Amino acid sequence: MTQSVVVQVGQCGNQIGCCFWDLALREHAAVNQQGVYDEAISSFFRNVDTRVVGDGGSISKGKICSLKARAVLIDMEEGVVNEILQGPLRDVFDSKQLITDISGSGNNWAVGHKVFGSLYQEQILEKLRKSAEHCDCLQCFFIIHSMGGGTGSGLGTFLLKVLEDEFPEVYRFVTSVYPSAEDDVITSPYNSILAMKELNEHADCVLPIDNQSLFDIISKIDLMVNSGKLGTTIKAKSLVTSSAGAVKKRHQKPFDAMNNIVANLLLNLTSSARFEGSLNMDLNEISMNLVPFPQLHYLVSSLTPLYTLADVNIPTRRLDQMFSDAFSKDHQLIRADPKHSLYLACALMVRGNVQVSDLRRNIERLKPSLRFISWNQEGWKTSLCSVPPVGHSHSLLALANNTCVKPTFMELRDRFTRLYKKKAHLHHYLQIEGMEESCFMEAVSSLSRLIEEYNQLDATKCMPVEDLPRLSIAM
Numbered sequence: 001m002t003q004s005v006v007v008q009v010g011q012c013g014n015q016i017g018c019c020f021w022d023l024a025l026r027e028h029a030a031v032n033q034q035g036v037y038d039e040a041i042s043s044f045f046r047n048v049d050t051r052v053v054g055d056g057g058s059i060s061k062g063k064i065c066s067l068k069a070r071a072v073l074i075d076m077e078e079g080v081v082n083e084i085l086q087g088p089l090r091d092v093f094d095s096k097q098l099i100t101d102i103s104g105s106g107n108n109w110a111v112g113h114k115v116f117g118s119l120y121q122e123q124i125l126e127k128l129r130k131s132a133e134h135c136d137c138l139q140c141f142f143i144i145h146s147m148g149g150g151t152g153s154g155l156g157t158f159l160l161k162v163l164e165d166e167f168p169e170v171y172r173f174v175t176s177v178y179p180s181a182e183d184d185v186i187t188s189p190y191n192s193i194l195a196m197k198e199l200n201e202h203a204d205c206v207l208p209i210d211n212q213s214l215f216d217i218i219s220k221i222d223l224m225v226n227s228g229k230l231g232t233t234i235k236a237k238s239l240v241t242s243s244a245g246a247v248k249k250r251h252q253k254p255f256d257a258m259n260n261i262v263a264n265l266l267l268n269l270t271s272s273a274r275f276e277g278s279l280n281m282d283l284n285e286i287s288m289n290l291v292p293f294p295q296l297h298y299l300v301s302s303l304t305p306l307y308t309l310a311d312v313n314i315p316t317r318r319l320d321q322m323f324s325d326a327f328s329k330d331h332q333l334i335r336a337d338p339k340h341s342l343y344l345a346c347a348l349m350v351r352g353n354v355q356v357s358d359l360r361r362n363i364e365r366l367k368p369s370l371r372f373i374s375w376n377q378e379g380w381k382t383s384l385c386s387v388p389p390v391g392h393s394h395s396l397l398a399l400a401n402n403t404c405v406k407p408t409f410m411e412l413r414d415r416f417t418r419l420y421k422k423k424a425h426l427h428h429y430l431q432i433e434g435m436e437e438s439c440f441m442e443a444v445s446s447l448s449r450l451i452e453e454y455n456q457l458d459a460t461k462c463m464p465v466e467d468l469p470r471l472s473i474a475m
Helices: 012-030 077-085 109-133 151-166 188-202 210-229 257-276 283-288 319-326 356-369 403-421 426-430 438-458
Strands: 003-009 046-047 066-069 070-076 098-100 138-146 171-179 203-208 298-303 341-350 380-385 394-402
Touching: 003 012, 003 046, 003 077, 003 109, 003 151, 012 070, 012 077, 012 138, 012 171, 012 394, 066 070, 070 109, 070 151, 070 210, 077 098, 077 380, 109 188, 109 283, 109 426, 138 151, 138 257, 151 171, 151 188, 171 188, 171 257, 171 283, 188 394, 188 403, 188 438, 203 210, 203 257, 203 283, 203 298, 203 403, 210 257, 257 283, 257 298, 257 341, 257 380, 257 394, 283 341, 283 380, 283 394, 319 356, 341 356, 341 438, 356 380, 394 403, 403 438, 426 438
Parallel strands: 003 070, 003 138, 070 098, 138 171, 171 203, 341 380
Antiparallel strands: 046 066, 298 394, 341 394
16 A cells, blocks of 8 residues: 655645545545554554654554644645644644744745745755655655645645655645636736646646636535425535535635535545555556646546535436536536547546446447547546445546646636736736746746647547558668
């Protein structure tokens, strides 16, 4: 078994991270009812004897004593981290895993990246090394952050370079929450563009999550519940409800419920690495099989059911319907249309009592409606994990490397251009040491090159397979 370390950065990253640890603990509690520290739990948690002075003696086998998350929590405002430390998860973290400041990054990428990056680099490195030392076989760093703010985008992407330099052999999976067009952070286009350049250069895999998509999903669940359709109900004290027990009003953004969806994505992504199954898929296989070109490492994710902890009592979908759902726009965590775009590769990660024959049958059924690139017509990667999500008989996470992410990047570039043309708020960035206008130009050029790579692939979409040019080999 391998281990992974979660690095949650900024307000959004820490709120999603908090949700993830809560769901992970509940999932392992449901599966591991004997309370024995096993390999599945060890992938994300250490077992510590709290009687030992100092760092706590790690216990590799036997009864669970005190679980500590393999995590590093970073935020340049201490509010969210303090909330976590005062909440029900306080015992899962200790002060050795935290880095906080009080001033915040003021929604400025340059402050997070340039100022706090250099200020906290040694501290961050020390905590990352410590987390790595506690692993027997460290496979992956999961970075959770948002693109629109200052700390998440700036310090979050600064971390990527630090990880690449210090742990070049360890995969860097990034969950990035992209701002919606109605984002209330005026400088989010600047922050997102500057962060994109770092993601292009230093990440192995990026799972882009669109705030608007999450909000749309929650609104649909809200409507479904209010209509009483198909016997749908919301459980009392669920993450979808407020503390008063009533469904949150639609004009309020239900961040807990949105974070729950992203946490479920991470839970399903790692299920095959944590639990037994007839067809396991390691995290390195995702990068190996789904990323044919280094920079085109943005994977579109869709999830069904969206609430794997059954906070919403939606009747279970039939197995074949679940596969259809995974390729519908309603279940995408980013506003995109992969069906009408070009697939480079696709992974199906299934949990529960599902057979290989079910997988093959559904792939054959879906294949005619999906367009794969000519040189990877059989570009499917599949995994079967025998442990279903809590409250459901089965679930499916689909990860697609697909040119449909291009409109998201183009929209981001357009929003940046509109702001940059007016030179609005630019002085806040240029007064930071090491920050020049050329940084913006390099970042937008990097994004334009990425968009152009997707354009070139899209241009092959209508070409018959046999007409594509091939390399001639001299005999």
